[in-house]
Amino acid sequence: MTRLGLRPGTAADQDWIFRLRHAVYAEELGQHEPNAAARLSDALDGLGVVYLVATCGDTPIGFVSITPPWAGRWSLDKYLSRTDLPVLDEPDVFEIRILTVDPAWRRTPAGPWLMYAALRWVMSRGGRRVVAMGRADLGGMYRAAGLRPTGREVISGAVRFEVMAATVREIQQQTRQRYASALDRLAPAMDWRLDMPMRADSDGCFHGGASFDLHRRTSVVSADVLDAWFPPAPGVLAALTDxxxxxxxxxxxxxxxxxxxxxxxxxxxxxxxxxxxxxxxxxxxxxxxxxxxxxxxxxxxxxxxxxxxxxxxxxxxxxxxxxxxxxxxxxxxxxxxxxxxxxxxxxxxxxxxxxxxxxxxxxxxxxxxxxxxxxxxxxxxxxxxxxxxxxxxxxxxxxxxxxxxxxxxxxxxxxxxxxxxxxxxxxxxxxxxxxxxxxxxxxxxxxxxxxxxxxDPDYYAARWQQTVALRAELAAALQATDPDLHVDQAAANFLLVTMPRYAKSAPQVVEQCRRHGIYLRDLSPMSPVFEGRTVRIAVKDPVANARIVAAFA
Incomplete structure (x- = not known):
């Protein structure tokens, strides 16, 4: 069998997704009335909802939808008030919804892989809590992922849904404890094309400095960690080399x-x-x-x-x-x-x-x-x-x-x-x-x-002032690459660049810049406030800054 794959949904997938939604939720399950167009969508589809698609070869076979907090509303808002489900008022909650697999592929691992991909996407965007409205007959799959019933149910048409929730920390613990070996066994056969790593194995806080392991000190610009661009004071060097x-x-x-x-x-x-x-x-x-x-x-x-x-x-x-x-x-x-x-x-x-x-x-x-x-x-x-x-x-x-x-x-x-x-x-x-x-x-x-x-306070005061000037020059050069970028100079030895919504995600930008030997910090996992679109760039010397701008462009 052709290997399964996972990738972001694209504009070209939209018609197929809406048709499959109609086939499953209108014609098969009776949640909605069938319509002449044989397509099913809702208001959230125009508000920044994300789709991840499972494939077999190049053929889409299933999808899952994620509502991020910056969409401003939830599909659950149609059924429950915030008093009924106060978790929806938290700023870092993400909603997983309408996980759907084509009937011909329901006996394959496509469904569990879609659920896992959705949870990894939430983690990669700084989510700390997940809610899901899962079909009651699929409750086992949601529980296996670490989600637990909230005690709330939703009846929509002929379909009963369980409202489930969990913290990202609980989901990570469940994944490590119960599914680490299964992931090790199945991962080589998965064509993972999402913009975050398949695994999140670190037990500590993630820091920058990923380029250090490459042992390419002179060819890599390590702008993902906020080390100073200037050398220590002369007296420091003398103390270390005497x-x-x-x-x-x-x-x-x-x-x-x-x-x-x-x-x-x-x-x-x-x-x-x-x-x-x-x-x-x-x-x-x-x-x-x-x-x-x-x-x-x-x-x-x-x-x-x-x-x-x-x-x-x-x-x-x-x-x-x-x-x-x-x-x-x-x-x-x-x-x-x-x-x-x-x-x-x-x-x-x-x-x-x-x-x-x-x-x-x-x-x-x-x-x-x-x-x-x-x-x-x-x-x-x-x-x-x-x-x-x-x-x-x-x-x-x-x-x-x-x-x-x-x-x-x-x-x-x-x-x-x-x-x-x-x-x-x-x-x-x-x-x-x-x-x-x-x-x-x-x-x-x-x-x-x-x-x-x-x-030697005078030496460092002068370097700090130089840093401010270099930061301004770097900000102007990055802004010149695309007027739609939002460049924030910050107030230290770094700046932030936020991509417009139609552009590449921050993880994609970071990955593509690495191909040019430029290491930047994707801020997505730190907080949902960055919406997966912001990178942090350390200020370097003029030569390194020019390389950063060239790679970014």
Whole structure:
């Protein structure tokens, strides 16, 4: 038998889809009245609904429809109110509907493959919850995918439907536990032509830097990860190259006393407020696992740096709520959310990654002053240098009982490979965290490089200003490739490009640019707010930026 395939539905499929819908739901099942045109469609078909098509060779044999949240309505709205099904009011829910297979192919794996493809598509677009109106006689297939009855049923014509739902996390767990071996066995025979990988196997947070594994350092532009385009300060290079044999064989200071003192001097805070770590991820894991339990309530900004969702939801299992933003946080909404949410921890990223929006320091200080005293506020300032260190909350964090500032030295100081970061918090919080810090947490090269970097603020201030100029030039050049693109310069060392709805999806753009040795970051899995159309591009030097523009064009 010719191998089965899965691909996106196209405009050319529309007539076939509408005819099959009529044949099954009007003529066969009696859900709708037959019509003279022998085609069945509805209002959602013009609102951004997505079709995935199963094929045998080049012949379509089945389809499934997905309603994304940006369509603005659901097929379930025809039957149930939001009071009946409040999950529909959540901002990251996707609806799977009208999974249909041609009668001649119903004894093949086409149906289960369509369901799996729909779930993978939802995951790839940042969905966190799925609802489906599945025919009652096909309930086993929906349950096998991880969906569970909500207790609601719908009667449409002569057909009874069960309303089912699940979180994406539940579906992923079910897939890993029950179907991993089956996928391994069946995948080689599937012609997978969708714009996301067939498997989602990572147990951690996905980060950029995919090009590193190719070992093509000089031929690839790694614009998917936000490493600095410029070299570290001359003093850093001298510290690393003066006596590399000594650096390699010598144990570092056990608790990085010299580096902590240098950070305290550079940031104007007492040394007892400083905690160091091997990158911000080290500090996030260490602090959050001390502060939080599965009963903790956490507020995250959405979209936001994915490590925070991974640690709070996947590692600790906290009760997480998201504050959806378009670009920057609305101060009024954030203040209201903190006042009424009963949160144990709120995470703010300023400037935000991946949206690039930011709030002035004075605004954040006002928000922190109005927050409930029991709510810890974690401010990630990995990119604060690009909007001015005067906007940092480091000074407040050194004295506040509930504010902690996290600063990575990777992106602003060109030290990503050395893994150095620090927290500033009140002395009691810092002392408690240092008790859980292992000895020699930072290598000797990392400590010496970080000290040298902090001693040359003028060098880095100049590089940050250069970055702003390069970002503007890159934005203008990308915009010139297509006036219908939306290019957002952000406020750090990256920019965002959103494709028009009629163009290629973000995953397709990323994949095609890779063929030219250009690695960009598809933001689709981070949040539905990107609608599968936005890529993030790190600012590089002029030569690399020109290559990015050429590949994008």
């Amino acid at each position: 006596d590399p044999a000594w650096l390699a064989r010598t144990s570092p200071p056990v608790d990085a006393t010299g580096l902590r003192a240098e950070i305290a001097t550079a940031r104007g805070v007492p040394v007892e407020t400083v905690t160091v770590g091997a990158g911000s991820s080290d500090l996030i894991f260490r602090a959050f696992r001390q502060w939080l339990t599965p009963d903790s309530r956490v507020l995250l900004i959405d979209p936001g740096y994915g490590e925070y969702a991974h640690v709070t939801e996947e590692v600790i299992g906290c009760r997480v709520k998201r504050l959806r933003i378009a670009r920057a946080v609305d101060p009024g909404r954030l203040t209201a959310a903190l006042a009424t949410g009963g949160y144990d921890l709120a995470v703010l990223i300023n400037p935000n990654n991946p949206t690039g929006g930011w709030l002035p320091g004075d605004t954040l200080r006002d928000i922190a002053a109005q927050a409930p005293p029991h709510t810890r506020i974690w401010v990630d300032e990995a990119y604060i240098g690009y909007v001015g260190l005067e906007n940092s909350l480091a000074g407040l964090a050194a004295t506040s009982p509930n504010v902690t500032v996290c600063t990575s030295m990777s992106k602003m100081y060109a030290l990503s490979g050395l893994r150095a970061a620090y927290l500033i918090s009140n002395p009691a919080t810092a002392a408690a965290l240092r008790r859980w810090t292992p000895p020699w947490a930072l290598s000797l090269p990392a400590q010496l490089a970080a000290v040298a970097a902090l001693r």
